[in-house]
Amino acid sequence: MSSLMDWEGSGSEQGWRKGPWTPEEDKLLTDYINLHGEGRWTSVSKFSGLNRSGKSCRLRWVNYLRPGLKKGNLTPQEEGIIIELHALWGNKWSTIARYLPGRTDNEIKNYWRTHYKTKARPYQRQAKRKAEGRNHQVQVQQTADNDHRMKTDITVAHDDDHREVNTSEKVDITTPPQGNQEMANHHQLSSSPMINYYINEEVASCPDTITLDDLWGSFWNMDDPHNGIRC
DNA sequence: AAGACATCCAACCGCAAAGCA
DNA sequence: CTGCTTTGCGGTTGGATGTCT
Numbered sequence: 001m002s003s004l005m006d007w008e009g010s011g012s013e014q015g016w017r018k019g020p021w022t023p024e025e026d027k028l029l030t031d032y033i034n035l036h037g038e039g040r041w042t043s044v045s046k047f048s049g050l051n052r053s054g055k056s057c058r059l060r061w062v063n064y065l066r067p068g069l070k071k072g073n074l075t076p077q078e079e080g081i082i083i084e085l086h087a088l089w090g091n092k093w094s095t096i097a098r099y100l101p102g103r104t105d106n107e108i109k110n111y112w113r114t115h116y117k118t119k120a121r122p123y124q125r126q127a128k129r130k131a132e133g134r135n136h137q138v139q140v141q142q143t144a145d146n147d148h149r150m151k152t153d154i155t156v157a158h159d160d161d162h163r164e165v166n167t168s169e170k171v172d173i174t175t176p177p178q179g180n181q182e183m184a185n186h187h188q189l190s191s192s193p194m195i196n197y198y199i200n201e202e203v204a205s206c207p208d209t210i211t212l213d214d215l216w217g218s219f220w221n222m223d224d225p226h227n228g229i230r231c
Numbered sequence: 232a233a234g235a236c237a238t239c240c241a242a243c244c245g246c247a248a249a250g251c252a
Numbered sequence: 253c254t255g256c257t258t259t260g261c262g263g264t265t266g267g268a269t270g271t272c273t
Contacts, residue, residue, distance in 0.1 A: 018242080018243075019241095019242080019243095020241070020242075020267090021241085021242090039259085040258090041258075041259070042257085042258070042259095054258080054259085055243085055244095055258095055259085055260095056242080056243080058259075058260080059241090059242070059243085060241090060242085062260090063240095063241075063242085064241075091261095091262065091263085092261090092262090093261075093262065094260075094261060094262085105260095105261070105262080106240085106241080106242090106262095107240080109262070109263085110239070110240055110241090111239090111240095113263095113264095114237090114238060114239060114240090115238095
């Protein structure tokens with residue numbers, strides 16, 4: 001795909017600037033998109049005054065500049081959703097991101113790699129650190145995020161390895177991701193006490209039900225992203 | 232206090248799919 | 253139908269920062 005790889009990919013040959021974005025570049029990009037709208041990224045790169053590839057412009061906008069992006073740590077609800085949807089779909093970061101308004105696929109991907117996928121199971125270390133600072137069992141009750149009508153009740157306990165273990169979890173996503181037309185056909189695949197999702201036709205081939213055993217079984221054996229529950 | 236190690240996160244790369252002439 | 257262009261996605265890298273020993 002050589003044609004493609006140079007739509008800007010090997011940008012250096014075309015003199016595209018690389019590396020961290022400056023506030024001035026951010027402003028140029030934001031102003032241009034506010035004026036002309038998203039899309040047509042090659043035009044953005046040509047006419048915005050930025051010496052950046054369209055690809056780079058798109059990435060910067062989508063992951064950093066786009067209005068409505070949430071900054072800061074993920075909430076326990078969001079973590080739970082990521083874990084569950086990853087068990088369902090594997091590394092379909094953009095699909096998972098649709099269920100987390102304000103979060104980007106890149107952010108979720110980074111989060112997952114940092115917490116669940118790295119070599120020495122840093123999550124365990126982190127959990128251990130956390131565990132040292134609190135009781136053996138902690139109950140976290142999260143109220144609904146009214147904006148997105150997600151409901152999560154998470155009970156966090158610790159096993160003997162100080163892993164955090166969800167002992168009861170319910171996620172009920174009743175609102176399709178914003179701007180996602182395909183969710184119009186969402187339907188319910190499973191019912192309580194199993195994890196309850198309303199998901200689209202795309203995943204109709206997935207198992208109808210997922211038990212917490214399935215979920216956590218796959219969770220602790222992540223070297224193969226497609227292990228555990230498969231679609 | 233300093234070096235080693237871990238974590239976070241922005242950004243890049245390559246590939247595949249979608250769109251279009 | 254075919255080939256080219258554009259867009260989006262997932263994997264990976266590297267610098268900055270935080271934490272541990």
